Amino acid sequence: MNSKSLKLIYNNSILGPIILFAVLFCIPLVSSSNYLFSILTMIGFYALVCIGLTTLTGYAGQISLGHAAFYGIGAYSSAVLTSTYGLNPWIAIIIGALISAVVALIVGIPTFKLKGYYLALATLGFGIIVYTLFKEFSSITGGSNGFFGIPPISLFGYEFITDKSYFYLIWVFVFFAILFTRNIIHSRIGRGLRSIEGSEIAADAVGVNLMNYKLQIFVLSAIFASVSGSLLAHYVSFINPDLFVANTSIFFLIMVIMGGKGNIWGSIVGAAMYVLLDEILKHYVPLLLPNVGGQFEIVFFGILLVLTLIYMPDGLVPRFEKLMSKFKKKTPTNGALQSTISVNATGGDNK
Amino acid sequence: MELLSQMMQLLFSGLTLGAIYALIAVGFVVIYNVTGILNFAQGEFAMLGALTCISLVNNNVPLWLAIILSIVIVAAIGGIFERTALHTARKSSVTTLIIITIGVSIVLRGAAILIWGTQVQTLPPFTDNTPITILDAVLLPQNIWAVGISIVILILMMYFFNYTFVGKSLTACVVNPFAARLMGINPEKMSLFAVIVSAGVGALAGTVIAPISGATYDMGMMLGIKAFVAAVIGGLTNAPAAIAGAFLIGILEAFTEGLWSSGLKDVVTFTFLLLILFVKPEGLFAKASGKRV
Amino acid sequence: MSNKRPILSVENLTKVFGGVVAVDNVSFTVEEGEIFAVIGPNGAGKSTLFNMITGVLPSSSGNIYFQEKRLNRKKPYQIAQMGITRTFQNLEVFDNMTVIENVMTGAHITMKTNILTAGLRLPSVRNEEVKTMERAMEALEAVGISDLAYEIADRLPYGSQRLLEIARAAISNPKLILLDEPMAGLNSEESRQLVEVILKMREQGMTFLFVEHDMETVMSISDSIVVIDNGVKIGEGTPEEIYQNPQVVAAYLGDEEEEGVEAYA
Numbered sequence: 028m029n030s031k032s033l034k035l036i037y038n039n040s041i042l043g044p045i046i047l048f049a050v051l052f053c054i055p056l057v058s059s060s061n062y063l064f065s066i067l068t069m070i071g072f073y074a075l076v077c078i079g080l081t082t083l084t085g086y087a088g089q090i091s092l093g094h095a096a097f098y099g100i101g102a103y104s105s106a107v108l109t110s111t112y113g114l115n116p117w118i119a120i121i122i123g124a125l126i127s128a129v130v131a132l133i134v135g136i137p138t139f140k141l142k143g144y145y146l147a148l149a150t151l152g153f154g155i156i157v158y159t160l161f162k163e164f165s166s167i168t169g170g171s172n173g174f175f176g177i178p179p180i181s182l183f184g185y186e187f188i189t190d191k192s193y194f195y196l197i198w199v200f201v202f203f204a205i206l207f208t209r210n211i212i213h214s215r216i217g218r219g220l221r222s223i224e225g226s227e228i229a230a231d232a233v234g235v236n237l238m239n240y241k242l243q244i245f246v247l248s249a250i251f252a253s254v255s256g257s258l259l260a261h262y263v264s265f266i267n268p269d270l271f272v273a274n275t276s277i278f279f280l281i282m283v284i285m286g287g288k289g290n291i292w293g294s295i296v297g298a299a300m301y302v303l304l305d306e307i308l309k310h311y312v313p314l315l316l317p318n319v320g321g322q323f324e325i326v327f328f329g330i331l332l333v334l335t336l337i338y339m340p341d342g343l344v345p346r347f348e349k350l351m352s353k354f355k356k357k358t359p360t361n362g363a364l365q366s367t368i369s370v371n372a373t374g375g376d377n378k
Numbered sequence: 379m380e381l382l383s384q385m386m387q388l389l390f391s392g393l394t395l396g397a398i399y400a401l402i403a404v405g406f407v408v409i410y411n412v413t414g415i416l417n418f419a420q421g422e423f424a425m426l427g428a429l430t431c432i433s434l435v436n437n438n439v440p441l442w443l444a445i446i447l448s449i450v451i452v453a454a455i456g457g458i459f460e461r462t463a464l465h466t467a468r469k470s471s472v473t474t475l476i477i478i479t480i481g482v483s484i485v486l487r488g489a490a491i492l493i494w495g496t497q498v499q500t501l502p503p504f505t506d507n508t509p510i511t512i513l514d515a516v517l518l519p520q521n522i523w524a525v526g527i528s529i530v531i532l533i534l535m536m537y538f539f540n541y542t543f544v545g546k547s548l549t550a551c552v553v554n555p556f557a558a559r560l561m562g563i564n565p566e567k568m569s570l571f572a573v574i575v576s577a578g579v580g581a582l583a584g585t586v587i588a589p590i591s592g593a594t595y596d597m598g599m600m601l602g603i604k605a606f607v608a609a610v611i612g613g614l615t616n617a618p619a620a621i622a623g624a625f626l627i628g629i630l631e632a633f634t635e636g637l638w639s640s641g642l643k644d645v646v647t648f649t650f651l652l653l654i655l656f657v658k659p660e661g662l663f664a665k666a667s668g669k670r671v
Numbered sequence: 672m673s674n675k676r677p678i679l680s681v682e683n684l685t686k687v688f689g690g691v692v693a694v695d696n697v698s699f700t701v702e703e704g705e706i707f708a709v710i711g712p713n714g715a716g717k718s719t720l721f722n723m724i725t726g727v728l729p730s731s732s733g734n735i736y737f738q739e740k741r742l743n744r745k746k747p748y749q750i751a752q753m754g755i756t757r758t759f760q761n762l763e764v765f766d767n768m769t770v771i772e773n774v775m776t777g778a779h780i781t782m783k784t785n786i787l788t789a790g791l792r793l794p795s796v797r798n799e800e801v802k803t804m805e806r807a808m809e810a811l812e813a814v815g816i817s818d819l820a821y822e823i824a825d826r827l828p829y830g831s832q833r834l835l836e837i838a839r840a841a842i843s844n845p846k847l848i849l850l851d852e853p854m855a856g857l858n859s860e861e862s863r864q865l866v867e868v869i870l871k872m873r874e875q876g877m878t879f880l881f882v883e884h885d886m887e888t889v890m891s892i893s894d895s896i897v898v899i900d901n902g903v904k905i906g907e908g909t910p911e912e913i914y915q916n917p918q919v920v921a922a923y924l925g926d927e928e929e930e931g932v933e934a935y936a
C-alpha cells in the first residue's frame with residue numbers, strides 16, 4: 028500500500044477550494060458593484076465563524092448558542108486596542124483571538140461537562156452575559172451607543188477600505204480556514220472529534236480524552252469567531268452590542284445546520300444562504316406589504332428554516348451530495364469516489 | 379422600617395415575575411416530559427396570548443371573555459405547531475430540534491409584527507388597580523392577580539397530573555411509552571395534548587403580565603429563556619421544582635434590579651444559572667441517574 | 672500458571688445501584704497471557720464488573736490493580752492509555768465513520784498528531800496517517816472484515832460490527848482486552864474465526880478477560896473462569912473445576928436452563 032490509498036478515506040484534494048476561490052476572485056472581472064462585494068464580504072465573515080462552529084457542532088456534536096460572544100470579543104478587542112490604545116490592527120486581532128481563546132478555555136472547562144439541552148442553555152447564558160457586559164461597561168465599550176471610529180486595517184501600506192479590497196481580504200482568511208479545518212478533520216484529531224459524536228463511551232474507551240478534545244475545538248472555533256469579529260470591526264468602523272446578541276449566536280448555528288453540519292462546505296453554503304435570503308426578503312417582501320413596519324420578513328425566513336430542517340434534517344450540502352452519489356451509482360464508477368462521498372454525506376447528522 | 383418596606387416591595391415584584399415564569403416553565407416541563415423536546419418557542423405563546431387578548435379587548439370583547447378566547451386561540455396555534463413541526467421532526471437530533479423550535483419562534487414573532495406592529499401595547503388591569511399598602515410597601519392588585527392566578531393554575535395542573543386519568547396517562551407516557559401504549563394510551567395524542575395545554579397556560583401568563591409590563595412582539599424571547607432557566611434549575615422534568623426555580627429567578631431578578639443594577643440583572647441571572655449547571659447540573663432539587671452500558 | 676505474573680487484580684469489588692447490589696465483594700486475579708472468562712446468568716453483574724474495571728462506572732468499594740497500579744478513580748481514557756481496551760455488549764461502533772476509520776480511531780493513543788500539526792498537515796502527520804491506515808487494514812484482515820473497510824460502520828451486519836469492535840480494541844496493542852459477550856450475534860463461522868483471532872493475539876502476548884454465554888467457547892478457550900451470580904462470586908477455577916462445582920451447576924439450573932453449564936456437560 029502506498030500513500031495514495033489514504034484517498035480512499037479522505038478526499039484531501041485542494042481542487043475544490045481552489046475552484047471556489049478562482050470563481051470568487053473572478054467576480055471582480057465581471058462586476059464592480061460595491062453592493063455585491065459588501066454582500067460577499069458579509070458572507071465571508073459569517074463563513075469564517077461557521078467553519079469553526081461546524082467543527083464543534085457538526086463533527087464533535089457539541090452545540091453552542093454562544094458564539095456571538097467570541098465574535099464580539101474579537102470585535103471589541105480590535106476596537107478598543109486600536110482606537111483607545113493605538114495598537115496595530117493585526118496585533119489587535121491576535122490579542123483578541125488570545126483573549127477569546129482564554130475565555131473559551133475558562134468557560135469551556137465547566138461547560139463541556141454538560142450535554143444536549145443543558146449545554147445549549149449554558150452557552151446561551153454565557154452569550155447573554157457577555158452581551159450584557161458589552162452594554163454595561165460603557166466606559167470601555169461605549170455601551171449601547173456603540174463604538175465609533177475603528178481604524179481600517181492595512182497591509183504593507185495598503186489600506187483595506189473599499190468593499191472590494193475587503194472582499195479579497197476576508198476570503199483569503201476563509202480559504203486558509205477551510206484548508207486548516209479540513210486537515211484537522213482528516214486526521215487523528217478529526218477522528219477523535221467525530222468519535223465523540225459517534226459514541227462518547229466508545230471514544231473514551233479507545234483513549235480519546237473527551238474533555239480535552241471538546242475544549243481544543245471550542246477554543247479553535249472561538250478563535251475563528253474572534254478573528255472574524257475583529258475583521259468585521261475594522262470593516263464597518265462602528266460596532267454596538269446589538270451585533271452580538273443571542274440572536275446572532277442562534278443565526279450562526281442556523282447557518283451551520285441549514286448548510287449541513289459536519290460539512291465544511293455546508294457552513295459556507297449556509298452563510299451564503301442566510302445573507303442572500305436576508306437581502307432578498309428585505310428588498311422584496313416589504314414591496315408586497317408596504318404598510319407594515321419592522322422586520323416582519325423574518326416570518327418567511329423562519330418558515331423556510333423550519334421546512335428545510337424538517338425535510339432535509341442533514342442540511343443542504345449533504346442532501347446535495349446524497350443526490351449526486353445516487354446519480355453516480357447509476358453509472359459505474361470506482362468505489363473510491365463513492366465512499367469519499369458517503370463519508371462526507373453521513374459524517375453529518377448521526378446522533 | 380424603610381429597608382423592610384423596600385424588601386417587601388422587591389419581594390412582591392419578584393413573586394409576580396416568578397409567577398409568570400412559573401406558568402411558562404411548567405409548559406416547558408410538560409412538553410419535555412412527554413416528548414423529550416425542549417420547546418424554545420414556549421415564550422412566544424405568552425406573547426401571542428397577550429397581544430391576542432389586547433386586540434380582543436380593543437374590539438370591545440369583555441376582558442374575561444378576551445382572556446378565555448386568547449387562551450383557546452393560542453392553544454389551537456400550539457396544536458397546529460405540534461402537528462406540523464414537532465411531530466414531523468421528533469426523531470431529529472437535539473441540535474436540529476432546538477433550531478426547529480427556534481425557527482417556529484421566529485415565524486411567530488414575525489407574524490406578530492405583521493399583525494400588531496412593533497409598538498408596545500397595553501391591557502387594562504383585571505380589576506381596579508388602586509395600590510394597596512402593606513408594611514409601607516405598595517402592592518398593585520394586578521400583581522395579586524398574577525400570583526393568585528398562577529398559584530391556582532399550578533395547583534389545578536398538579537391535581538390534573540396526579541389524580542385524573544388523562545393526567546396520569548401523560549405521566550405514564552413519560553415513565554414508559556411502550557407500556558403506556560399497551561394500556562391503550564396513545565403517546566402521540568398525549569404529545570399533542572401536552573403542547574396544547576402548555577400553549578394555553580403560556581397564553582394565560584401573557585395576559586396576566588400584559589397589564590403590568592405591556593406587550594410587544596418580542597416579549598416572548600426573554601420570558602421563554604428565563605422560564606427555561608427556571609425549568610433547568612428545577613431539573614427539567616419536575617414541575618414543582620420548576621415552579622420553585624421560577625420564583626427563585628423572579629425574586630433574584632427583582633432584588634438585583636432593586637438593590638444593584640437593572641442593566642446587570644441578566645448577568646446575575648445567567649451567572650446563577652451557570653453556577654447551578656456547573657455544580658449541580660441535574661437541577662437543584664433532583665437526584666442523579668446514569669446511563670447503562 | 673503460578674510462574675506467571677498477575678496483570679489485573681480485583682479485590683473485594685462492590686457496586687451498589689440505589690439499593691441493588693449489582694457486584695458484591697468480588698475478588699479474582701488475572702495472570703499475564705491468560706484467557707480469563709467471567710460467566711454467570713443474566714443480570715449477574717458481569718457488565719457492571721467490566722464497567723468498573725474500565726472506569727465507566729465508579730466502584731462503591733474495593734480495589735482494582737492493573738500491573739500494580741491502582742485503577743480506581745481513573746478515567747476510561749486514562750485506563751485505555753495504560754493498556755486496557757474493551758468491546759461493548761450493546762455495540763458502540765462510531766456510526767458516523769467508515770469501518771477503517773473506526774479502527775484507526777482505535778489507534779488513537781498510539782499516534783502523536785496534535786491539532787496544530789494536523790491543521791498544517793506536516794509530512795509527519797501524513798506518514799502517521801498512512802502507517803495507521805495500513806495497520807488498521809491488517810487489523811481488519813485479522814478479524815476477516817477487510818472487504819468492508821470503506822463501508823459506513825452503521826450499515827454493517829451485527830456480527831461484523833462485533834468483529835469491528837474487536838479490531839478497534841486490538842489495534843493499539845493493549846496488554847489486556849475486555850470482551851463483553853463477543854460471540855453474541857456471530858454465526859458459527861464467525862465465532863470460529865474469532866476464537867482463532869483471540870488465540871493468535873494471546874500468542875502475541877495479549878491477555879483477555881471476557882464475558883460469554885456460549886459455554887462451548889468458554890470451556891474450550893479459557894484458562895480460568897470466575898462464576899458470578901447475583902453479584903456474588905460463586906466459583907472460580909479451570910474449566911474442569913467449574914463444571915464439577917455443584918454450586919455453579921445449581922445456579923445455572925435455577926435460572927438459565929437453555930444456556931447452562933449442564934447443557935454443555
Ligand SMILES: Nc1ncnc2c1ncn2[C@@H]1O[C@H](COP(=O)(O)OP(=O)(O)OP(=O)(O)O)[C@@H](O)[C@H]1O
Binds near residue numbers: 688717
Ligand atoms: N446503571 C445502572 N443503574 C441501575 N442498575 C443497574 C445499572 N446497570 C446495571 N444495573 C443492574 O445491575 C445488575 C447487574 O447488571 P449487569 O448488566 O452488570 O448484568 P450482566 O451480568 O452483564 O447481565 P447480562 O448477561 O444480561 O448482560 C442488574 O440487576 C441490573 O439491573
Ligand SMILES: [Mg+2]
Binds near residue numbers: 717718851
Ligand atoms: Mg452484560
